[in-house]
Amino acid sequence: MSITYLEAIRLAQQRVLAEDPRVFIYGQDIGGFGGAFKATKNLAKEFPGRVLDAPISEDAMVGMAIGAAVEGMRPIVEMQFADFSTCGLNQIVNQAATLHYRTGTPCPLVVRLPSGGTPGGGPFHSQSMEALYAHYPGLVVMTPATVEDAYTMLLEAVALDDPVIFCEHKFLYYHLKAEKLPEEALPFGKARITRPGRDATVVAYSAMVHEALAAAEDLSQDGYDIEVVDLRTVKPIDTDTILASVARTGRLLVVSEDWPWGGVAAEVITRVAAEGFGLLDAPPQRLNARETPVPYHPALWGTHRPTASSVANSLRQLLEL
């Protein structure tokens, strides 16, 4: 049996629905239809009255879920695409993010964002929103890169008392497979050294971890030993693991599918420059998506986002600095 990234998300939801009566899922076409990507397939049948179809209003969906969270429920809101979550932005960043700060009442809400690009996704179905939400104090932002993490981190997200933005990558939905679901997980907020190395560190998260790993494999042919760090959770960010890695390698490349401006890559580099300047052998580099809307044409899309070959090129340049 093999489990895909998407199935892991469905199984995690199935489990929390079964184990915690406070959990319910709210989203457009998630009931009988099973969701745009089938992340809730058959769950409405299995858990009657707890997997609910919402009106086409992200504002209303999040607002209603916040109310339920305040009253002690553990809602999971499914956005059809991360891009549409901006229609509920006011509820997320003004209400959910600040609720505990303002009132002392926790807001245990999970908003699932099918994120990132797929060929032909275009400007409205491809965005990476993690930096936008990470900007606001009060939100946790998770970006799992593996089937195992997609499963355990969603369980973790539901268990947390803070509002969690759960960025699941659409490109990984069907491509990524695991043999079985894990029994254990890394602690909350801990980054993972996915591949140990000595010559340079690549910090990545979500789908970019796999591009970084492929690039590292490519460079190993040239005798380079590249370390790949998977942030897993971009907020809070595991600065200690990043600094420890840079201390080993002296060189840093941060790869993100998001745009460069004010992004996660910028944040990682700022922290390393400020707290680990004396660890660096070369100026830290970042590789982001191009600074344009996400193009529709698959060929353009392929050059818009960082890929294994562009990561490898950036690494080669970094290794010569």
Add this chain to the structure above:
Amino acid sequence: MFPSPSNSMPLLPIIMPQLGESIAEATIVSAAFSVGDRVEADTDLLEVETNKAVMAVTAPCGGILKELSAVIGESYAVGATLGYLEISEEDAERLGLNDAPPAPVEQPKKKQNSGGDTSQAGKKTVKPTVSGLPVPAHAGGATFLSPRMKARMAELGLHAADLAGVAGSGAGGRVTIDDLERFLQDLERNTISPASSMRVAVADAMRRSWTRPLATVVLPVQLDILLAHRKQQTVKAGPALYALRALSIALSEMPATAGRLIGDRVIHPRSVDIGFAVEAEDGVLVPVIRHADQFPLVDLVERYNRLVELARARRLPGSDTGGSIATITNYGVFGLTMATPIPLPEQTLLLGIGAGKITPSWDADKKEFVPVTEAQFTLSFDHRVLDGGAAGRLLQRVSQLLGTPEKL
């Protein structure tokens, strides 16, 4: 003629030996034998040249030169096969050759990159452009220090100059942290003694001074009149003090030559305070005579002698050192006739005095050579502030003033 060797006899590769600690390759200069010649044990087969010396590749045992693949004028890495000797079974046994039979005779590989394991094959390294250099040309070495290197060096109290001899293995030949640690580890095999604080202070001052473009001009100065004048005095000044006084007068006439260039401004001296070098236990101290231009020579002698004593006893008060605009150093006391000493980092000028010696000088009136006592005077200067012409004029003026010692 020797009988032609049978094919069954063992072949001993002639290997480029390790010629020195930092030598990675050497160039073939000449071959003493031709293929087919019989050679005796320990005879020189090839003459090879590194940038340091010409050395020989010798035969470890007697035999017949079977193959000579090394080309004269080409460079080969240490360990490269340069040819083969056909040797006896007994010698082969003794040299352990039978354990690993030699590969069929093949062209030796020309040196590409020094050593390294094959997994590093694709890594960018600096390729030597001139063979025989222990450090490849255009290697970055310790010219660029990453923040990481700087942090580690600060931790260890090291300076870039300490790493001048380290060949970097990093990008563009840069010295990496691993190179540094290896270098430091390697040092542990040597005898190590702590440097005195005086040594460290001098090193620090010289290293900082050396960041400037320093130049030296030289002028022979006749000292007979000065020495005659000195003989007549009851309180005798040494030649260094004569020079100090002469320099102070010359500088009061042209103070800008002792200025310092800071950015785009010349900082002129506030007063003509001149230092002089005194050798003291593992270093040099520089006591200062303040306002040397305002006191006649005879008034300076006692101050001078007292300062020398204090310096030698290392009891020089702070008020009697520092803040001078030039230094006098009499390296002639070491028997040296000429030197290019380094000025203090905060000074532009250093006047050096070589050892005096009697030398023939053409007397135009008498139309004959006459013996004169002459010493080389050197003026080392920061070329950013003044040029050879200005330095020359200053030195000429000093020489002129020393020609009328009674006026000093």
